[in-house]
Amino acid sequence: MADRMSVLFDASKCTACQACSIACKQWNSLPAEKTTLTSSYQTHQTFTPQTWTFITFKEVWANNKMEWLFFKKQCMHCAEAACLKACNHDAISHTDKGFVVIDHEKCIGCGYCVTNCTFNVPRIHPKTNKAYKCTGCPERVSNGLKPACVQTCQPEALVYGTRDEIMAMAKNRLEKIKPLHPQAVLYDAPKLEGVNFTYILLREPEFYQLPNDPAVPVSVDIWKDFIRPFGGLAIAGAVLATTVGFIKTRGQTTEHDYASPKGKEVGKDE
Amino acid sequence: MNNDRIKRFSLVERISHWMHTVSFFILVLTGLVVLTPKFHFLASLFGGVQETRIIHRVAGVMFSFGTVLLFMIGDNPAFVRWIKDITTWGKEDVAFLKEFPKEFFGGHANLPEQGRFNSGEKVNSLLILIDGGILTITGFMMWYAESIPLGLIRWAYPVHDLAAFIMIAVIVAHMYLGLLHPGSKEAINGMLSGTVSRSFAKLHHAKWYREVTQKEKSK
Numbered sequence: 001m002a003d004r005m006s007v008l009f010d011a012s013k014c015t016a017c018q019a020c021s022i023a024c025k026q027w028n029s030l031p032a033e034k035t036t037l038t039s040s041y042q043t044h045q046t047f048t049p050q051t052w053t054f055i056t057f058k059e060v061w062a063n064n065k066m067e068w069l070f071f072k073k074q075c076m077h078c079a080e081a082a083c084l085k086a087c088n089h090d091a092i093s094h095t096d097k098g099f100v101v102i103d104h105e106k107c108i109g110c111g112y113c114v115t116n117c118t119f120n121v122p123r124i125h126p127k128t129n130k131a132y133k134c135t136g137c138p139e140r141v142s143n144g145l146k147p148a149c150v151q152t153c154q155p156e157a158l159v160y161g162t163r164d165e166i167m168a169m170a171k172n173r174l175e176k177i178k179p180l181h182p183q184a185v186l187y188d189a190p191k192l193e194g195v196n197f198t199y200i201l202l203r204e205p206e207f208y209q210l211p212n213d214p215a216v217p218v219s220v221d222i223w224k225d226f227i228r229p230f231g232g233l234a235i236a237g238a239v240l241a242t243t244v245g246f247i248k249t250r251g252q253t254t255e256h257d258y259a260s261p262k263g264k265e266v267g268k269d270e
Numbered sequence: 271m272n273n274d275r276i277k278r279f280s281l282v283e284r285i286s287h288w289m290h291t292v293s294f295f296i297l298v299l300t301g302l303v304v305l306t307p308k309f310h311f312l313a314s315l316f317g318g319v320q321e322t323r324i325i326h327r328v329a330g331v332m333f334s335f336g337t338v339l340l341f342m343i344g345d346n347p348a349f350v351r352w353i354k355d356i357t358t359w360g361k362e363d364v365a366f367l368k369e370f371p372k373e374f375f376g377g378h379a380n381l382p383e384q385g386r387f388n389s390g391e392k393v394n395s396l397l398i399l400i401d402g403g404i405l406t407i408t409g410f411m412m413w414y415a416e417s418i419p420l421g422l423i424r425w426a427y428p429v430h431d432l433a434a435f436i437m438i439a440v441i442v443a444h445m446y447l448g449l450l451h452p453g454s455k456e457a458i459n460g461m462l463s464g465t466v467s468r469s470f471a472k473l474h475h476a477k478w479y480r481e482v483t484q485k486e487k488s489k
Binding site: 086106116219228248 | 304305306307310319320323374375376415420423424425427428431432434435436438439440442443446450451452453
């Protein structure tokens with residue numbers, strides 16, 4: 001995709017002001033949701049049909065230092081998207097900029113994308129029966145603007161550009177922060193052919209509860225690439241066999257050669 | 271029982287069979303709506319996509335617990351006898367199954383005597399029971415997906431699909447044999463009126479026919 005755009009989240013710059021969460025709500029006209037007060041600043045624990053991005057806060061005491069690590073959760077916009085593959089209704093597709101979007105005209109709310117998403121992102125709204133997640137702000141992006149979260153990020157922890165620009169920028173930045181954050185990594189997901197939401201993480205992915213080498217679940221591949229075609233063949237085979245059987249038995253009666261110890265009488269036509 | 275017919279299936283057996291049949295067709299039609307957008311038009315039969323999904327689950331309960339409980343409780347002796355029949359296998363069954371394709375495609379087969387259910391019918395019953403069980407379990411898993419661990423629920427979809435395809439293929443053959451195949455189409459009467467012709471029974475289920483006529487004589 002020559003036009004493939006990406007967003008970089010740089011954990012070394014994020015201040016967890018959560019303006020990105022609010023910008024997303026404002027741009028998409030999503031209501032605030034009632035949450036539970038915990039002993040953390042983290043306001044949301046999981047995605048909902050109306051909360052498409054939020055910041056996670058993790059406190060870690062290591063090397064005599066207190067580290068407070070922030071992470072922005074939203075749809076990863078995978079190039080190889082498990083949700084897309086799992087969808088039975090062609091409701092999920094990539095925009096020309098490479099973001100994964102759900103078409104709500106087609107979505108029937110079956111929830112297959114929810115359970116098969118590598119990152120467990122989409123959520124079904126119980127009233128509209130549709131799946132919702134970060135859209136990548138297609139209406140902004142197609143008009144030359146940045147996604148709402150990126151636009152509002154004051155410390156510039158979120159950067160938007162072409163995939164090549166973003167990847168180069170990320171690699172440079174990673175080098176720069178290594179002295180201060182020796183365990184920093186670039187999280188890109190090669191098995192998914194890259195994610196359009198790329199991360200500079202300050203610690204290993206498991207720490208942020210991210211899968212280490214994310215891939216489309218094997219079950220989705222087996223399901224769509226083998227079982228579906230096989231199933232179609234099995235039914236076609238059954239129809240073919242019965243058609244052939246029907247043709248070849250035209251004109252026959254119930255006469256058969258059933259073996260019988262009482263002699264041939266039982267086995268003959270009556 | 272009059273002279274040219276013999277009782278084959280009780281009222282409960284027949285009702286539970288047809289309940290199974292009707293719920294199966296509803297499951298296939300509603301399932302097709304969710305399977306692919308190509309069959310989305312079928313949703314209008316049921317009043318919309320969400321209604322279709324609800325009806326699929328209701329029919330699923332009917333298909334599984336409904337028919338099995340009806341059979342098990344309504345005619346327990348027949349149910350127990352059925353389970354015994356389909357789990358009793360011998361050399362003659364292997365011989366029958368080997369010869370059967372000839373019979374299916376219009377040739378002359380050398381088929382050993384059969385009991386109440388021939389080997390093919392036993393295979394059919396076992397497939398329906400096992401495959402139906404798999405469909406039921408994976409179906410309920412998907413129904414309550416939020417309560418099932420992700421690693422497990424992800425396998426429910428391909429397994430449910432596979433089991434459904436197999437079930438449809440089996441039923442295509444089952445319907446053909448019961449309705450159209452000259453050698454076996456008398457069988458449908460067993461499921462409708464409950465009786466089959468004596469000549470059919472003598473020919474196709476000789477062992478069973480002998481048991482039944484011996485009982486008749488001893489009355």
